[in-house]
Amino acid sequence: MRYKTNLSQRGQADTATYRFAQGLGVFSIVLGLIELIFGRWLGRSLGLDGKEHIVRFYGGREILTGIAILASKDPTPWVWGRVAGDALDIGTLAYGYKRDPDDVRGITTALVAVAGATAADVYCAAKLSGQSKVPLPPVKDYSHRSGFPNGRPQPETVVVSEAMVVSV
Amino acid sequence: MRALVWHGKEDIRCETVPDPEIEEPRDAIVKVTSCAICGSDLHLYDHFMLGMKKGDVMGHEFMGEVMEVGPGVNGRLKVGERVVVPFTIICGECEQCRRGNFSICERTNRNKEKADTLFGHTTAGLFGYTHLTGGYWGGQAEYVRVPFADTTHIKVPESLSDEQVLFLGDIFPTGWQAAAQAEIQPTDTVAVWGCGPVGQFTIRSAIMQGAKEVIAIDRVPERLTMAEAAGATSINFDSESVIERLNDLTNGKGPEKCIDAVGMESHITSTVDGIYDRVKQALMLETDRPHVLREMIYVCRPGGTLSIPGVYGGLIDKVPFGAAMNKGLTFRMGQTHVNRWTDDLTRRIEQGEIDPSFVITHNCDLDDGPAMYKKFRDKEDGCIKVVLRP
Numbered sequence: 001m002r003y004k005t006n007l008s009q010r011g012q013a014d015t016a017t018y019r020f021a022q023g024l025g026v027f028s029i030v031l032g033l034i035e036l037i038f039g040r041w042l043g044r045s046l047g048l049d050g051k052e053h054i055v056r057f058y059g060g061r062e063i064l065t066g067i068a069i070l071a072s073k074d075p076t077p078w079v080w081g082r083v084a085g086d087a088l089d090i091g092t093l094a095y096g097y098k099r100d101p102d103d104v105r106g107i108t109t110a111l112v113a114v115a116g117a118t119a120a121d122v123y124c125a126a127k128l129s130g131q132s133k134v135p136l137p138p139v140k141d142y143s144h145r146s147g148f149p150n151g152r153p154q155p156e157t158v159v160v161s162e163a164m165v166v167s168v
Numbered sequence: 169m170r171a172l173v174w175h176g177k178e179d180i181r182c183e184t185v186p187d188p189e190i191e192e193p194r195d196a197i198v199k200v201t202s203c204a205i206c207g208s209d210l211h212l213y214d215h216f217m218l219g220m221k222k223g224d225v226m227g228h229e230f231m232g233e234v235m236e237v238g239p240g241v242n243g244r245l246k247v248g249e250r251v252v253v254p255f256t257i258i259c260g261e262c263e264q265c266r267r268g269n270f271s272i273c274e275r276t277n278r279n280k281e282k283a284d285t286l287f288g289h290t291t292a293g294l295f296g297y298t299h300l301t302g303g304y305w306g307g308q309a310e311y312v313r314v315p316f317a318d319t320t321h322i323k324v325p326e327s328l329s330d331e332q333v334l335f336l337g338d339i340f341p342t343g344w345q346a347a348a349q350a351e352i353q354p355t356d357t358v359a360v361w362g363c364g365p366v367g368q369f370t371i372r373s374a375i376m377q378g379a380k381e382v383i384a385i386d387r388v389p390e391r392l393t394m395a396e397a398a399g400a401t402s403i404n405f406d407s408e409s410v411i412e413r414l415n416d417l418t419n420g421k422g423p424e425k426c427i428d429a430v431g432m433e434s435h436i437t438s439t440v441d442g443i444y445d446r447v448k449q450a451l452m453l454e455t456d457r458p459h460v461l462r463e464m465i466y467v468c469r470p471g472g473t474l475s476i477p478g479v480y481g482g483l484i485d486k487v488p489f490g491a492a493m494n495k496g497l498t499f500r501m502g503q504t505h506v507n508r509w510t511d512d513l514t515r516r517i518e519q520g521e522i523d524p525s526f527v528i529t530h531n532c533d534l535d536d537g538p539a540m541y542k543k544f545r546d547k548e549d550g551c552i553k554v555v556l557r558p
Contacts, residue, residue, distance in 0.1 A: 022446065025446075026446060026447055026450040029447055030447075030450065030451065067443055070442070070443040070446055070447075071439075071442075071443055073406075139390065139549060139550045140390050140529065140549070140550030141390075141393065142390055142393045142394040142397060142529075142550070142552075143393050143394075143396065143397050144397060145394050145397050145526040145527075146397045146398050146399070146526065147368075147372050147397075147398055147522050147523055147524065147526035147527070148372070148398065148521070148522060148523075149520045149522075149523045150520045150521065152375065152398070152399050153375065153376050153521060
């Protein structure tokens with residue numbers, strides 16, 4: 001992730017966005033675990049009674065996407081993958097509402113949450129996409145900083161023991 | 169006085185706080201002429217280490233001039249003398265101090281009960297490093313109270329500049345001890361993970377202590393270049409496999425000595441264990457990321473030694489201890505017993521064997537401290553070591 005940007009940062013070209021992406025990856029894994037473990041309860045709350053396998057499938061998708069974000073050197077396509085997943089989630093919630101309009105409260109809450117996550121995902125993916133992927137050369141040259149004013153010491157001339165007695 | 173004050177995660181401010189005063193007979197007040205930001209300060213900045221309170225003054229690498237001494241100092245330190253202050257506060261009288269194990273002094277941690285509970289037994293009091301180690305105010309300030317000042321100091325020659333001796337208080341002896349604990353032999357290949365300031369001193373110490381070859385591992389180009397300048401072979405873990413390369417360089421046998429100059433905040437790599445640590449940390453099921461430790465155990469030559477100057481603070485997970493046991497590895501670690509090494513290291517600086525100022529990349533005013541914390545943490549602008557002038 002040492003990409004060239006307009007920023008003067010090093011290590012990661014845009015540390016804040018990179019950390020944000022990492023946070024989304026962790027969030028994705030945690031959300032996926034919740035969907036896997038509480039699939040039945042979530043299905044009932046979202047108008048998907050009897051279709052909890054869909055919720056659990058989506059949980060698996062969240063976990064895989066999260067792992068991919070954390071594992072890849074360039075998380076950009078995987079964060080866009082989260083955006084696509086968000087669209088799928090919204091479509092599924094709409095389907096749940098059509099199946100069971102009485103569950104409007106749970107579905108509305110879920111829609112607001114997904115909309116928030118979508119906004120975060122789109123923001124992060126767009127920021128990552130805006131970065132050039134050209135690795136930066138070193139910004140400073142420290143090749144003269146040996147720290148040895150008299151030259152590199154000759155190993156055979158140096159003997160060190162771990163002295164234990166010290167006067168203080 | 170002005171000081172860098174901790175207010176929370178990534179929130180350090182330069183503020184006016186009350187001047188320190190003599191509180192105990194063995195105290196001294198030191199006017200700070202130079203101080204530095206240490207890599208372990210970043211654990212506080214990122215709030216990985218618990219036990220800080222809002223209003224605590226940061227900093228454990230500092231030096232200056234003695235302004236006032238308490239009646240119990242008994243002439244061992246005089247007003248006007250120039251001293252580097254070690255980051256470990258030492259009484260000089262307890263059983264551990266008498267053995268030279270200064271970083272585990274039994275008397276100077278005034279919150280001993282907390283440390284006893286957390287670690288089983290207390291460690292020494294430290295400057296500016298949580299209330300688990302005494303809650304003493306640190307030296308990123310204009311003045312600092314030095315407890316047990318008659319023993320907690322290093323007198324330095326006037327002929328040497330602040331830049332040359334400042335690091336005697338922590339990172340130079342830390343690197344030196346890391347190499348000494350590895351008990352380097354002339355035939356040894358020494359691998360050093362992390363080329364931050366402690367890593368740079370570890371590399372040079374390993375060379376000075378006679379290593380056949382030193383291999384430096386990092387991902388930041390400037391840091392690798394600085395390591396190469398001393399004569400190390402570099403491995404950039406962003407572009408090559410550390411384990412494959414180390415085995416290549418040692419005829420498949422692995423380095424005899426492995427040194428972890430990274431500690432608890434190892435970079436989150438795209439490896440299975442890297443992801444595992446990141447997720448466990450997010451779920452608050454693990455405090456430290458021991459990726460380097462795992463890698464060292466795996467790649468170290470059987471019968472070899474692992475030396476760990478990098479700071480760990482709490483709990484680690486999935487450490488392959490079976491491999492460590494069956495390979496017969498030796499583990500050496502601990503905070504630095506600074507005063508054990510400083511007479512020898514001061515002499516080496518005076519003789520020109522080493523000039524520690526090579527590591528300084530940024531010189532700033534104390535007011536710039538908060539911004540420099542971020543710059544150092546994010547490795548911006550080629551930042552390796554920051555020295556601040558109060």
